[in-house]
Amino acid sequence: MRTYKNIIKIVLSVCFALCLASCTNKSPADEEIYGVWKNKEVGSFTFRKDHTFSGTNLKSGIFLFQPQNPNKLFNGMGTWKLQKEDGYWEIELYFNSYSIGDDKILYHLLIGGENGILENKRPWYLYVWKDEEGGERIIFKK
Numbered sequence: 001m002r003t004y005k006n007i008i009k010i011v012l013s014v015c016f017a018l019c020l021a022s023c024t025n026k027s028p029a030d031e032e033i034y035g036v037w038k039n040k041e042v043g044s045f046t047f048r049k050d051h052t053f054s055g056t057n058l059k060s061g062i063f064l065f066q067p068q069n070p071n072k073l074f075n076g077m078g079t080w081k082l083q084k085e086d087g088y089w090e091i092e093l094y095f096n097s098y099s100i101g102d103d104k105i106l107y108h109l110l111i112g113g114e115n116g117i118l119e120n121k122r123p124w125y126l127y128v129w130k131d132e133e134g135g136e137r138i139i140f141k142k
Contacts, residue, residue: 026121028082028122029082033091037141038141043073044057051080075098080093080094090108091111112127112137
């Protein structure tokens with residue numbers, strides 16, 4: 001009887017450890033970010049190894065604060081940084097210049113995974129919230 005209880009404890013401990021391991025947030029690497037990420041409705045980003053990026057045909061209503069015309073498209077460029085913020089992986093974008101304004105813009109693209117219970121495993125996708133956080137996502141894929 002005592003051996004049976006020990007076996008149950010061991011099995012439960014192993015199951016618990018496996019559950020915890022599967023829920024951990026895997027770390028994306030810079031090399032996985034390099035390249036072109038597209039969303040056919042709101043534009044695309046090209047991330048380079050030297051940590052510069054360019055954005056093409058970006059929809060101002062998504063990326064700019066209170067634009068006069070939210071459907072106007074713009075192009076921009078700047079630098080990017082992969083970072084973990086509040087437990088979530090993201091790409092911090094610093095727009096040095098863009099085609100419809102003079103201000104500098106700091107923006108964040110969140111990183112999600114297509115696999116795993118918590119969407120935390122490769123392959124990665126980039127996203128922004130369409131309206132409120134937790135609502136519809138605008139997803140960029142390679």
